[in-house]
Amino acid sequence: MIPLIEEWFNHPLIQTAWQILFAxxxxxxxxxxxxxxxxxxxxKPRAKESSVARVQTLEKLLLNVFSYVLFFIIAFNILESLGFHLGPLLAAAGVVGLAIGFGAQGLVSDVVTGFFLILERxxxxxxxxxxxxxxxIVEELGFxxxxxxAFDGTLHxxxxxxxxxxxxxxxxxxRALVDLTIPANDKNTEETIAMVHEALETFTHPALISNPEVVGVLSDDLSTTVIRVIAKTENMQQWAVxxxxxxxxxxxxxxxxxxxED
Structure with missing residues (x-):
């Protein structure tokens, strides 16, 4: 019984399966x-000049590159275990490289564009x-x-x-941009602008870089008047302001x- 088990374990197909599972x-x-x-x-603690976004981008990129390289190394080992010799395959790749190149133009374009997107930040x-x-919002940037x-939650x-x-x-x-649309015949435009000034005299917000400024009338027609207010804010805080x-x-x-009324 034991010789049969040893023979079964020493069978080339079983040995190959073990090598693939091990890989x-x-x-x-x-x-x-x-x-x-x-x-x-x-x-690890980062230098002050290194932005958090830059570090996150490089981390995700390095993780992608590591995964791709490791995958191809294991794939080549599995092919060797199955009896495919890579030398002749690489030589054949040189012969059909032109055809492959035409088929992989999109992939090459992706990699080149991704490289410059990262290089130029x-x-x-x-x-x-x-x-x-x-x-x-950018979640991951790869080659x-x-x-x-997207803001509705869809990942593109x-x-x-x-x-x-x-x-x-x-x-x-x-910049926070607020456009106020009022009926043209509602009240005097100057009175409305004065009211907006009063409303924003004591306005504060943690993300404000400069106080709100009433620019004035943005557009005016027979039915409505649009008054614009602007304010400088911290990055990504303009909507809250x-x-x-x-x-x-x-x-x-x-x-x-x-x-x-009273």
Missing amino acids: ILIYFIVRAIGRKLISKAFQ QLEVGDYVSAGSVNG RTTQIR YIPNRNITNVDNHSRGNM ERDIRKAIRMHHETASKTT
């Missing part, structure tokens, strides 16, 4: 250890951008694809070659209306 096991172990070491390395993890007809989370995977232009809304301070400005103006207007 797969090594892949998952090395990947887990490698990813943990990379994440731990980026959690056009995008970073956490940036609010408009890219590839998508608006949202092949860029992941952008955009091939880098489709990113022909980038509008980055997260560089420097931002806009909401609070509208609330402050509304509350002041309601208080003034009640006082007038």
